[in-house]
Amino acid sequence: MTPYDAAKILGLSGNISPEQAKKAHREACKKYHPDINPAGEKMMKLVNEAYSVLQDFTGDVKEQQTEYGEQLNAALNAILNLSGLFVEVCGAWVWVTxxxxxxxxxxxxxxxxxxxxxxxxxxxxxEYRSRGRGQSSLEEIRAKYGSSKPQGTGHDRLQAS
Structure with a gap:
């Protein structure tokens, strides 16, 4: 996950410090905790991964951040109980097969x-625009950004990889 993607998930923009990342991480943990959010397990994996990228990061993320975390959470909750789906998180994107x-x-x-x-x-x-124009295969995306398969989705309750 890139610092840009991590900042999107934690809702940060502008000049980012480790202290700001820690504060945003704590707020996101409260908001997306599995006890209060059906898609909490998946969101917490993303939030924790984003924090691990930003915990020692100091720099500027120039682009205005959207409410990506909220949009992602809503999208995950919408498909949480559908059977036969394999949900995979690669970087800040969610792939469903x-x-x-x-x-x-x-x-x-x-x-x-x-x-x-x-x-x-x-x-x-x-509002997010991809620069890759769809040329990368799903395997190349997995290799570049990493991949996790959160529990609680589909018929087989996929484990993190």
Whole structure:
């Protein structure tokens, strides 16, 4: 995960210090804790990964940050109980594979988009623009950004990898 993606998840922008990252991490932990949020386990993995990137980071993130954490949380909660889906977090994006045909309408309504070359659904905020133009395969994305498969999704309760 890049510092830019980590800052998006924690809702930070501008000049970032380790102290600001720690404060944002604590606030996000309170907001997305599994005891109060159905998609909390997935969100906490993202929040913790974002903090691990920013805990020693000092620098500037120039672009205005959106409420990416909130949008991501809503998108995950929308598909949390759908069977047959494999949810995978690569960097700050969520990829969904498996038996997605029967859940197409729900995925679209939750803001997921279809990536034809990858044969997978993905979530990102509307205003985010990818620079890659879809040239990377899902395997290349996994290698570059890492991959975790959160528990609590689909029929087989995927474990973190």
């Amino acid at each position: 498996g038996n997605t045909i029967q859940h197409k309408a729900t995925l679209k309504a939750a803001g997921y988009k279809w990536a034809n070359k990858k044969k997978a659904w993905y979530f990102r905020p509307e």
